[in-house]
Amino acid sequence: MVRRSESTEEYLEAMFKLSRTPEGITVGRLASELGVAPSSVSQMMRRLVAAGLASRDIDGHVTLTRRGRREGAVLVRRHRLSERFLVDVLALPWDKVHEEACRMEHALSPEVEARLAATLGNPTACPHGYAIPDENGEIAEDVARPLADLQAGEGGVISCVDEAEPELLRYLSSLGLLPDTSVTVESVAPFGGPQLVRVGSSQYALGREVAARVYVRS
């Protein structure tokens, strides 16, 4: 694998994750995912296309090429393996591992990556419940999608809750919004407003930012 700059790697990783969502990769979503300006995203896109990692169709839609997808998967794998290592072996606080893993993933060589996976017993999911791609870059089809994407009347079973705010996770868990609980979206407020979600016999209004962090499978 060619050595890439850290920022190129960040893009590939983010694009791999976005490519697995229904909306796919867009400049806007990449910009918000990476916290950068849309103009820098466009600039990087041109470089990725030139390097044969991404391609742009006539309408401007971005997709990863086979190679780009492969490299992105490896980075996601390294990130999630690192998280596992930090939590399982080093017993690091849960809210810190995401950032630590962001730094670690760029430093791992394929050999260390392989040993890490073997030492951890070839885990298939990260501590948050996301699938870990295998060494060939294949990833189990994610049936989960963010609760925020559900329409009124749809429902599912919570598969995992995203990492950003541990305090929120704990709060949601005391409300009963836990993995393996079924939820139904009762209604959705207009203009991208909150969702009204039923859990058991309780109803909660969840803002979009919160609902986007709760993943459900049908």
Place this chain on the structure above:
Amino acid sequence: MPGTAILGRRRGPERVPARSELVVAIAGNPNVGKSTLFNQLTGATVDTAHYPGITVEAVAARVEWGAQQVEIIDLPGIYGFGARAKDERLAWETLLARRPHVVVAVADATNLARSLYVTLQLLDLGFPVIVALNLTDEARRREVIVDEQGLQAALGVPVVSTVALRGEGLERVRRAILTAGQTRRPRGEAYSPAIEERLAVLEGFGQVCEIGELAALVEHARCRLPQLPLHDDRTALRLAAERHARAGRIVAAVAGRSREGAGDRLWRFVTRPATGVPVLVAVLAAVFAVLFFVGEWLSVLLTTTWEAGPAPLLRRLVQEMVGAGAFADTLLWGLDGGIYAALAVGIPYIMTFYLIMALLEDSGYVNAVAYLSDRLMRHVGLQGRAVIPLIAAAGCNVPAIMGARVLTSRRERLIASTLIALMPCSARTAVIVGAVSLYVGWGWALAVYGVIFAVGLSAGLGLNRLLPGQPGALVMEMFPLRRPSPWLVLRKTWARLRDFVWVAAPIIIGGSLLLGALYETGIVWHFSRPLAPLVEGWLGLPAVAGLTLLFAILRKELALQLLIAFAVVVYGSAATNLNAFMSDHQLVVYALVSCLSVPCASTIAVLGREIGWRATFLLAVAILGVALLVGGVAHRLLPLV
């Protein structure tokens, strides 16, 4: 015994010298009737409503049951150990600091599984618990019968069914508290320290370790058990999952399944976007219409009644007792003018408003407002929950600013407090309606609201851009609509109105007397002269009006009431028409300035406590500047309209 004693172990016998007073805390989920139970047990009138987060402080009252002194503490609602907002943190702090002898865990019989989660957690933490199974009437309507004995057996602690609203089951609660208090159970065998420490970590104390002595406990664990992860979230999640499952099993064994009620269908109607948004607009329009028309009708009714009998009698009485002259006139300022003003402006509009508020709160409609408005509130840096204190602010800013504690970050509390301070409270509404709507026309009154709304909106948009950070995310439990109890609505309206009458009326009469004395002796002109350039030159108002604006810092409606008192004295009570000495434009400017300018003294006091004095000072200065700017500009633009 399910209780472990995380807290008990640290509470050695020497620390609790057999206190003669029994300390009882009322805890449980938000909106299950804790405050209603508290009011019933103590005879207090703490605010209650049908939405979560109305109690934001620990309120205590002392009662005497037989020979037993009892202190009862009403706590903000909690969902589990852990706190996102200040009010929830406060509940746990109080529980841990006061270590009550008895914790009354109030459970919602219509949603038992939710309530049992926190009940089980309280038990696991070693609190001596009795369960008040509340809202059993509502549960019966939904055909949910909870087996009280079965629940008692499953939890291993006393369970009492109650309908706190109507006082049912109160006597049994009282007896259960006393029994539990008498048998102050020995602080049984604790788990070994290692297990206790692990448990402390699992319960998430690491996240909230600034709470009470738990910080020390967690620190201790950190030193002794370095291999123990302090934020073991997967295990914490499992614990939460198992506790929820346990609650679910207990409920399956002791309660039937809930059936949908009329409240649920209506709730769906008011939250579905297609129907909910039009309903919201209609409700807001109705609130203003009722306020304008019923308020005005009441105002006319009260003042004509006053003029028909008591007022002439009072004037004759004063004349007979002290004769004519400056002293008699001063007395009339205070008594005749002051009371007339309270009847014309204060009572009718404020009472009407409180009545509407009570209906909205107790039906639970404010939940729907919070849900529907979340998206809009984000533009001003707030979340939907902030709508509730903002609505409350239209009644009175003081409880509203305290209500902002339900918000999760200081940023949000700061923005919310600013908007609340700009929100026309009932007293300011009294000024707008009493001066502008009554004498100039309701269209102008709406325009004044529009200007104030625009100022608030700009402040929110500006602060959202200036302050670093993001609006917090909405997570709020929602409740189906409920038919408000007329008795409770009236009682609540009266409790709030009583505060107005007892607290505000003396200030109004006293203020009128003072202004009267200043006027009759001619001193008033010494005071108003320094203000003249600003008041007369910049705002184009009579100097004496500027003086009443100064008084308004005591109470907002005082400004207008003093103005009316002034009119009564100078032009006689038949000529209470403010138009006698102020033009339409002047009245509009006057209303704008008095509503926008520095918040009243009580608001400033509570602002200082909640957001700090420095921020309060800056806020007050900024608002005063905006008020003068808007007033001056309005004075110059109005003639062009």
